[in-house]
Amino acid sequence: MKCRLRCLTLLYCSRYLIMPSSFSSLKINSEYTSEERDKHPRVSTNIYIYIYIYICSFVPCSSSAYFVTMATEGEVDFWSATVQAFAPLQLGNPELTPKLLKRPPFRFIHDIVTSINARFAAYDHIFRPDQLDASCIDSKEKKIEYLTTLVEYISSLLGKKVDVNVKKIVSGSEPERTNTFLQCLAMAVGYAQQDKAKKNQGAQSAESSRQQTADGKGARASTREKVLVDTTSSEQKWEDSERALEKVKLSQESTNFFEKLSAFGQFHLDEQTSVKDMGESIVAMYKELQNDTAETQPTPLPQEALETAIKRQLESVQKLQALEEENREILNKLMVLLT
Secondary structure, three states, rough: HHHHHHHHHHHHHHHHOHHHHHHHHOOOOOHHHHHHHHHOOOOOOOOHHHHHHHHHOOOOOOOOHOOOOOOOOEOOOHHHHHHHHHHOOOOOOOOHHHHHOOOHHHHHHHHHHHHHHHHOOOOOEEEEHHHHHHHOOOOOOHHHHHHHHHHHHHHHHHOOOOOOOOOHHOOOOOOOHHHHHHHHHHHHHHHHHHHHHHHHHHHHHHHHHHHHHHHHHHHHOOOOOOOHHHHHHHHHHHHHHHHHHHHHHHHHHHHHHHHHHHHHHOOOOOOOOOOHHHHHHHHHHHHHHOOOOOOOOOOOOOOOHHHHHHHHHHHHHHHHHHHHHHHHHHHHHHHHHHH
């Protein structure tokens, strides 16, 4: 409302028009007579400039896109607000000159974002590594992708949509809206820093949680391994104990078998015997049997004594068989114990 009052005051003081209905009665300076010029000493050929002022009185002053100042030749100044928005950031480069701000090129915008990242590290986390290098953004599609990411992020930070078309930013066809976008870019630096810090804190918390989980799993795994080792050790000790008991038991069985065999017939295992002598005696016995041609005579023993002798021989054979079987069992146990 104040803006409209200021514009209407300008119109009134200039004595060109009081209401819009007066537009039809206005004349260019060359069309006035000398008498009319005396009546209207301030009439000039710049009448359209003041008409524009009246129209602007109906435009809200709160919109940065319509922040205007009249120059000497009627040029609309939409870049001063951008310079004022970036003044608190004190960026070293690029220089925000009217020439660049009147139609901001993409490289100029990228350099501004790069300078903000170098000083405040505000927007570097939303781009891929290749997007941080301006030389890698060498096509229209890549420029649109870069600006789309930036515009959407700034809109999310400010809680409102930034009314700008990224394609027209690239083409340079809407410099006023582009300047509005740059003002939002400067305004959102603090919010971007807070958002980045929050995300980093969340990532660190998640990493810490994962590390604690991994440590817990590692501790449980270590405990299981320790229990497994202890169990294995216990089992090994038990097996060694069982083996030792089996060895003692088998040694006792061997001793008993040795005593049985020594007590049977003519076996004297506790005496020192030459293997050579025993072998020679067996050979001599075999030769005698081969050379013995005497006819076998019936035994003079009575039948009852003969039956008793045969019975004893059979018992001796059975004992030998039992000893042989026991010997085989002891050998098998020794083989198992050794393996």
